[in-house]
Amino acid sequence: xxxxxxxxxxxxxxxxxxxxxxxxxxxxxxxxxxxxxxxxxxxxxxxxxxxxxxxxxxxxxxxxxxxxxxxxxxxxxxxxxxxxxxxxxxxxxxxxxxxxxxxxxxxxxxxxxxxxxxxxxxxxxxxxxxxxxxxxxxxxxxxxxxxxxxxxxxxxxxxxxxxxxxxxxxxxxxxxxxxxxxxxxxxxxxxxxxxxxxxxxxxxxxxxxxxxxxxxxxxxxxxxxx
Numbered sequence: 001x002x003x004x005x006x007x008x009x010x011x012x013x014x015x016x017x018x019x020x021x022x023x024x025x026x027x028x029x030x031x032x033x034x035x036x037x038x039x040x041x042x043x044x045x046x047x048x049x050x051x052x053x054x055x056x057x058x059x060x061x062x063x064x065x066x067x068x069x070x071x072x073x074x075x076x077x078x079x080x081x082x083x084x085x086x087x088x089x090x091x092x093x094x095x096x097x098x099x100x101x102x103x104x105x106x107x108x109x110x111x112x113x114x115x116x117x118x119x120x121x122x123x124x125x126x127x128x129x130x131x132x133x134x135x136x137x138x139x140x141x142x143x144x145x146x147x148x149x150x151x152x153x154x155x156x157x158x159x160x161x162x163x164x165x166x167x168x169x170x171x172x173x174x175x176x177x178x179x180x181x182x183x184x185x186x187x188x189x190x191x192x193x194x195x196x197x198x199x200x201x202x203x204x205x206x207x208x209x210x211x212x213x214x215x216x217x218x219x220x221x222x223x224x225x226x
Contacts, residue, residue: 002128002160002208003121004104012050015043015103017125025124028115039106042099044092052088059086139214141204145222152187152222154180154202161206161213169201169219179207192225199223 005011019039022031062083069080107126110116121127141164144155156164166185168177178185192198204217 002162003107003126004100008050008053011100012043012047014125015039015046015099018103018107019043021124025110025120028120029110029113035106038095038102041093041095042102045095046099048089048092055086055088059083136208136213139206141206141217143202143204143217143220145200145202145220147222147224148186150191152189152200152202152224154185154187154204154220156180156183156185156204156217158183159206161208162210163207164204165207165212166202166204167216170198174201174203177202180204195226197223197225 005014019036019042022039023036025031026036066080066083107124110124111121111126118127139161141156146153146155154166163179163181164185165179166177167174168187169175177187187200199221200223201219201221203219205212206214
């Protein structure tokens with residue numbers, strides 16, 4: 001989703017903001033106490049995990065630096081103390097895997113509610129900004145058509161858009177063919193039979209909020225059949 005923070009540290013901040021402000025919208029969106037508790041527990045546990053992982057990573061780096069100086073004699077030994085032990089804070093109440101999925105389910109439900117407004121979304125951190133999604137003008141997906149398992153596979157990268165719309169030309173011009181929400185797309189159209197062959201052409205355009213955005217991709221061509 002376009003509002004989802006991909007960086008772990010930023011996602012932890014997003015969860016904290018969401019869970020701390022969610023109680024204020026409990027009645028507006030009919031959010032249960034169990035859902036509020038789940039959001040808070042997910043936020044606390046993920047923030048702990050991210051913080052702990054960073055401490056361990058930094059601790060590892062300090063030991064590698066210490067070891068390298070110790071072996072290679074690069075630096076003043078007096079300035080090369082043994083790294084201090086990294087202390088991990090106590091483990092909070094554990095939660096099941098899938099924090100991101102639970103967050104998105106709750107966010108999507110709120111965004112689809114009749115009482116939802118963009119201002120509420122901004123406050124909860126579930127409205128996209130131009131800082132966390134790609135531009136909507138002059139963008140175009142990059143397609144690559146390959147044969148795999150007897151089917152045409154269209155390879156593409158989703159980036160931060162919602163989907164692509166695909167058009168196909170089998171000889172009579174481009175017509176709507178399909179939409180794909182997640183790479184990669186497989187064309188299940190039967191291939192020409194026997195010794196026949198055909199040339200299929202494809203092009204695609206990104207979609208954002210159910211609207212086509214940007215420009216059509218370059219046309220990709222592939223010969224199918226014998």
